[in-house]
Amino acid sequence: MCGIVGYIGQKDAYDVVLKGLQRLEYRGYDSAGIALYDGNQLNICKTKGKVSDLNTKCIADNVRKGKIGIGHTRWATHGEPNDVNSHPHVSNSGRLAIIHNGIIENYDAIKKVLENRGYTFHSDTDTEVLVNLIEEVMMSDDHKLGKAVQIALNQAVGAYAIAVFDREKPNEIVVARLGSPLAIGVGDNEFFIASDASPFIEYTKSAIYLEDGEMGVIRLGREPRIRKIHNDKLIDPYIHELKISLDQIEKSGYEHFMLKEIYEQPEAIKDTFRGRMLADKGVIRMAGVDDHLEKFLNADRIIIAACGTSWHAGLVAEYIFEDISRIPVEVEYASEFRYRNPVIGPNDVMIAISQSGETADTMAAIKLAKENGAFVFGVCNVVGSSISRETDAGAYTHAGPEIGVASTKAFTTQITVLSLMALKLGKAKGTISNSDFHLYLNEMESIPDKIEKALQENDHILNVAEFMKNSKNSLYLGRGYNFPVALEGALKLKEISYIHAEGYPAAEMKHGPIALIDEEMPVVVIATRKGHYEKVVSNIQEIKSRKGKIIALVTEGDDTVKNIADHVIEVPETFEAFTPLLTTIPLQLLSYHIAVMLGKNVDQPRNLAKSVTVE
Ligand code: G6P
Numbered sequence: 001m002c003g004i005v006g007y008i009g010q011k012d013a014y015d016v017v018l019k020g021l022q023r024l025e026y027r028g029y030d031s032a033g034i035a036l037y038d039g040n041q042l043n044i045c046k047t048k049g050k051v052s053d054l055n056t057k058c059i060a061d062n063v064r065k066g067k068i069g070i071g072h073t074r075w076a077t078h079g080e081p082n083d084v085n086s087h088p089h090v091s092n093s094g095r096l097a098i099i100h101n102g103i104i105e106n107y108d109a110i111k112k113v114l115e116n117r118g119y120t121f122h123s124d125t126d127t128e129v130l131v132n133l134i135e136e137v138m139m140s141d142d143h144k145l146g147k148a149v150q151i152a153l154n155q156a157v158g159a160y161a162i163a164v165f166d167r168e169k170p171n172e173i174v175v176a177r178l179g180s181p182l183a184i185g186v187g188d189n190e191f192f193i194a195s196d197a198s199p200f201i202e203y204t205k206s207a208i209y210l211e212d213g214e215m216g217v218i219r220l221g222r223e224p225r226i227r228k229i230h231n232d233k234l235i236d237p238y239i240h241e242l243k244i245s246l247d248q249i250e251k252s253g254y255e256h257f258m259l260k261e262i263y264e265q266p267e268a269i270k271d272t273f274r275g276r277m278l279a280d281k282g283v284i285r286m287a288g289v290d291d292h293l294e295k296f297l298n299a300d301r302i303i304i305a306a307c308g309t310s311w312h313a314g315l316v317a318e319y320i321f322e323d324i325s326r327i328p329v330e331v332e333y334a335s336e337f338r339y340r341n342p343v344i345g346p347n348d349v350m351i352a353i354s355q356s357g358e359t360a361d362t363m364a365a366i367k368l369a370k371e372n373g374a375f376v377f378g379v380c381n382v383v384g385s386s387i388s389r390e391t392d393a394g395a396y397t398h399a400g401p402e403i404g405v406a407s408t409k410a411f412t413t414q415i416t417v418l419s420l421m422a423l424k425l426g427k428a429k430g431t432i433s434n435s436d437f438h439l440y441l442n443e444m445e446s447i448p449d450k451i452e453k454a455l456q457e458n459d460h461i462l463n464v465a466e467f468m469k470n471s472k473n474s475l476y477l478g479r480g481y482n483f484p485v486a487l488e489g490a491l492k493l494k495e496i497s498y499i500h501a502e503g504y505p506a507a508e509m510k511h512g513p514i515a516l517i518d519e520e521m522p523v524v525v526i527a528t529r530k531g532h533y534e535k536v537v538s539n540i541q542e543i544k545s546r547k548g549k550i551i552a553l554v555t556e557g558d559d560t561v562k563n564i565a566d567h568v569i570e571v572p573e574t575f576e577a578f579t580p581l582l583t584t585i586p587l588q589l590l591s592y593h594i595a596v597m598l599g600k601n602v603d604q605p606r607n608l609a610k611s612v613t614v615e
Pocket of ligand 1: 307308309310353354355356357358359362405406407608609610611612
């Protein structure tokens with residue numbers, strides 16, 4: 001997956017596109033490039049590396065002039081990350097420049113046909129094939145660019161968000177999407193194109209989100225003309241009024257986005273509650289659930305499909321749905337589910353969880369569930385994202401933009417939404433008493449303050465990070481509701497510090513991981529007072545007697561574990577079902593500090609991307 005940006009208007013396109021690419025680097029950062037038309041010729045500048053490297057190269061090559069331009073930040077799919085494979089790609093005649101986020105699956109077959117017609121290729125990419133296919137259509141039948149793009153895309157199989165322009169007609173950009181996001185910012189006689197709205201939010205609040213299978217011809221001096229790629233039907237575009245602010249997307253004084261986002265969690269969770277949880281009235285309002293209550297109440301089971309951190313939120317949800325609403329739950333890796341011929345029926349409800357709302361595997365799982373008649377509910381963060389549009393109903397997490405590649409506030413707000421759903425359904429089904437429901441709501445309301453308290457352990461966590469930072473391996477253990485937190489804690493450490501970490505159910509330790517324990521091995525144990533506390537304390541003793549180093553997460557005031565562990569980190573007391581919302585916090589901070597101490601790129605860890613729009 002990649003980030004794309006485009007501009008056409010009166011400003012210097014270079015400044016807009018470059019700044020936009022920096023905002024989109026979370027989508028990929030192994031190479032970057034830009035194409036500008038300077039009034040005489042098409043100039044391309046591209047390089048392996050980050051957007052800052054691109055800037056250095058463009059300054060050196062003097063490629064910065066022009067009022068129309070497109071840019072790309074890449075996460076390699078076809079072809080290794082190098083200068084040649086970077087986008088934009090140019091057609092053989094040198095007329096057309098294209099940027100592309102996605103994969104053209106049948107590129108090899110198209111390439112062979114084009115080669116037979118004399119085309120040559122310089123890169124290993126599918127994108128270079130596509131731009132030449134467009135050129136071939138344009139030249140052979142004398143089509144305008146928009147029509148040529150449409151004909152070419154009808155021959156392409158795969159996923160794409162593209163922007164292409166013709167140096168002979170430098171007053172228009174043609175865009176299209178299928179499976180990868182694309183937004184058009186509508187300004188005053190200027191247009192912006194981007195994978196999400198962050199590159200243009202400082203210039204305009206008006207945006208058109210292309211739907212899958214749509215393309216647009218964006219020409220100065222008139223409204224964008226949007227149509228269906230496959231049947232040519234013209235679409236009257238809906239212009240969204242954007243509510244996010246630039247300040248929300250920038251770092252607000254924090255050293256990294258990840259740290260900012262960790263500290264935003266109390267506010268983010270309050271935003272998740274807003275308008276939904278009326279604790280004093282004893283009410284949870286969620287339109288997406290209320291409007292389809294029967295679907296949930298009559299469900300044979302809930303299937304949760306997600307990837308990465310969102311999958312961990314799904315595991316927490318399994319505990320709370322089964323515990324409180326007594327609905328059987330299965331949690332599936334979307335990537336496995338989509339390919340394993342699962343049994344799905346009309347009485348199943350799927351909950352698809354996704355921060356970005358764009359993850360290709362989760363989209364495919366949704367499609368499969370829908371084809372089999374299941375009702376699909378989305379829990380997404382990005383408003384207007386593909387998953388939020390594809391699902392039958394849903395609830396946004398309202399965490400605000402999450403830029404750090406390692407997910408933090410998206411995770412806790414996902415758990416919050418899912419917990420509210422479980423409580424609401426438990427009440428509707430009568431599996432939880434009215435008085436317990438009220439107790440849960442009151443406790444839920446106190447969670448943001450308790451997270452604030454958990455964050456106050458930060459200085460102490462710095463010491464723990466110092467203690468752990470030189471380890472090569474580590475083990476994270478938890479039971480019950482905190483088993484998924486152990487998985488998530490281990491994932492956070494792996495993702496940003498590259499230290500190998502494994503999450504395990506504490507009681508399973510004796511079936512394998514215990515063999516790894518020696519004086520070199522730090523073991524992070526979640527040992528909060530609610531939920532199998534004594535059993536986890538026994539596990540800690542077992543680690544101690546094998547000389548493992550113990551870092552324990554305990555409930556405030558716990559003295560028992562303090563006497564055994566090398567370090568303890570305290571979190572406030574809460575109901576067992578809500579402990580993940582607190583125990584997650586110190587594990588996020590721990591990974592963050594270790595990665596910073598090791599000099600790693602916290603916000604953009606190697607090989608990862610924020611939004612995985614390829615399978
Ligand atoms: C990528 C990100 C993870 C995220 C996962 C699922 O791997 O780096 O942080 O958890 O995708 O993404 P989603 O947007 O569907 O939650």
